[in-house]
Amino acid sequence: MSTTAAVMGTGSWGTAFAAALADAGTSVTMWGRRADSVAQINAGCNEDYLPGILLPEGIRASTDPQEALAGADIVVLAVPSQTLRANLSGWTLPATAAVVSLMKGVELGTTKRMSEVIMEVGGVDVERVVVVSGPNLAKEIARKQPAASVVACCDQATAERVAAACATGYFRPYFNHDVVGTELGGAVKNVVALAVGMAEGMGMGDNTKASIITRGLAETARLGVRLGADPSTFMGLAGVGDLIATCMSPLSRNRTFGENLGKGMSVAEVIEVTRQTAEGVKSCHSVLDLARNAGVEMPIAEAVTSVIDGQRTPEELVDLLMSRTRKHERI
Numbered sequence: 001m002s003t004t005a006a007v008m009g010t011g012s013w014g015t016a017f018a019a020a021l022a023d024a025g026t027s028v029t030m031w032g033r034r035a036d037s038v039a040q041i042n043a044g045c046n047e048d049y050l051p052g053i054l055l056p057e058g059i060r061a062s063t064d065p066q067e068a069l070a071g072a073d074i075v076v077l078a079v080p081s082q083t084l085r086a087n088l089s090g091w092t093l094p095a096t097a098a099v100v101s102l103m104k105g106v107e108l109g110t111t112k113r114m115s116e117v118i119m120e121v122g123g124v125d126v127e128r129v130v131v132v133s134g135p136n137l138a139k140e141i142a143r144k145q146p147a148a149s150v151v152a153c154c155d156q157a158t159a160e161r162v163a164a165a166c167a168t169g170y171f172r173p174y175f176n177h178d179v180v181g182t183e184l185g186g187a188v189k190n191v192v193a194l195a196v197g198m199a200e201g202m203g204m205g206d207n208t209k210a211s212i213i214t215r216g217l218a219e220t221a222r223l224g225v226r227l228g229a230d231p232s233t234f235m236g237l238a239g240v241g242d243l244i245a246t247c248m249s250p251l252s253r254n255r256t257f258g259e260n261l262g263k264g265m266s267v268a269e270v271i272e273v274t275r276q277t278a279e280g281v282k283s284c285h286s287v288l289d290l291a292r293n294a295g296v297e298m299p300i301a302e303a304v305t306s307v308i309d310g311q312r313t314p315e316e317l318v319d320l321l322m323s324r325t326r327k328h329e330r331i
Helices: 012-023 035-042 065-069 081-089 114-122 138-142 156-166 179-201 206-226 231-235 237-248 253-262 267-274 279-294 299-308 314-322
Strands: 004-008 027-031 050-054 059-062 074-077 098-101 129-133 147-152 171-176
Touching (some): 004 012, 012 027, 059 065, 114 129, 147 156, 179 299, 206 237, 206 279, 206 299, 253 267
Parallel strands (some): 004 027, 004 074
């Protein structure tokens, strides 16, 4: 019996994951808010987000969310993280479907992870909530370049079901029970990538960027462990793997956004030029709030947030981090 999936969202990562599902033999219906995006997908492409890439057969799209959700064995949520609550409030999810989060953010105001919002608003049991995260640059996966990812769920059978539905010759899923660590790795790395991008934009070298990445990983791990995550998660695909890809690739929206800030552009100017907001620009505030609530020090996240809010310049961010009190290196 074939598996049926609903992919809610027609952005680059949602579309690339839908393609992996279809290539794995899963029947996919996508939901999109805009009729023109839906028309493109039904024509076999998504020129707005993945230009020049043909989508596999087995994918169709609709502007009606309930049409996309009807009869789905797996529901994949690929909307912007700050819109998840509002979207879920208007949808009726299938009662037995595995609900997969592709989102990498923390909700503003509540500081809730996406899995927590899914359970609260969607009424989904914890055993059906799955998080997929890792070094997953959408354009590379859409081009069928080999990549691995983590499928995290507290229920092994659900994780295996989702992994089987998306495993292809170019996309390899691994299992993980650590939903908390997997989600936090995906959210915090966007903030660290903004800092790395700023360093790149200011013309700084690999030593600087490697230092930010390494200390950013330490911040992420500290927060994760305080919130109950498995420390080993941050040494894997959802931790250091995703962090490296997002911080170092020119395909990363967060790194590119930070690079433009480092070149002297304002947040508003970068948004105007790129016509999109990187996830970390919003999530830096909620990540920092989450850390403060947990009593965890995160100097990189704090410095990035101050730049986004116009309180500091990228140059001041570097000076701030370099002038901190010397201490023993620890994760």
